[in-house]
Amino acid sequence: MAENIENNGCSQRDNAEHEGYVKASRSFNRIWKERDSAQPRLLETILYKDNFNRAYKRVKANKGAPGIDGMTIEEALPYLKEHQQEITDRIYRGKYTPSPVRRVEIPKPDGGVRKLGIPTVIDRTLQQAITQQLVPIYEPLFA
Known part of the structure; x- marks a missing residue:
């Protein structure tokens, strides 16, 4: 000690x-x-279409529940196809604001509850796109 x-x-x-x-x-x-x-172009790498598509596929594979906007994973794909450039532009300009999370209480065996926050599918996709690029950069520090 x-x-x-x-x-x-x-x-x-x-x-x-x-x-x-x-x-x-x-x-x-x-x-x-x-x-x-x-990584001078890290943001561009994160928002690159192929990375974004891989992120969506990962979120879809996780089969999560809709966020506060009620959008399902299946509904998110056409939305992303139509609005990806707009979302990307807002991120580049620093104007993107994640949606509030949907609060859910999960009962515990002991009678209490576990509070859970569920982000929207769009926000989860963005989080995954970021994770896919940052983990290979920073994980070696923690290994």
Whole structure:
């Protein structure tokens, strides 16, 4: 267990643990700084049509319930085909706002409830498109 020590009036963990923290912190900082140079077109990659299509297929395979807008997975495909460019443009301009989540209470065996938030199919598709591009970049840091 790390021991707290006094250092210039500030509590600090022992040196071995502190060095580990500094190393992890440097790794995050390095990745953060290199992120833009390594992936200068990350947003374009996320919103690329093929990535978006793969994301929709993944959401469809998960068979989730409709969000607050009531749109089913099957209804989302024609909507996305018609509105994908509009959604993409709003994201690029910083004007996209995710819809509120639909709140559902799931009964627990002990009598309580588990509160669940269900995003819309469109928002889940966007989340999946982001995940598909960010996980390969950041997962090695946590492996």
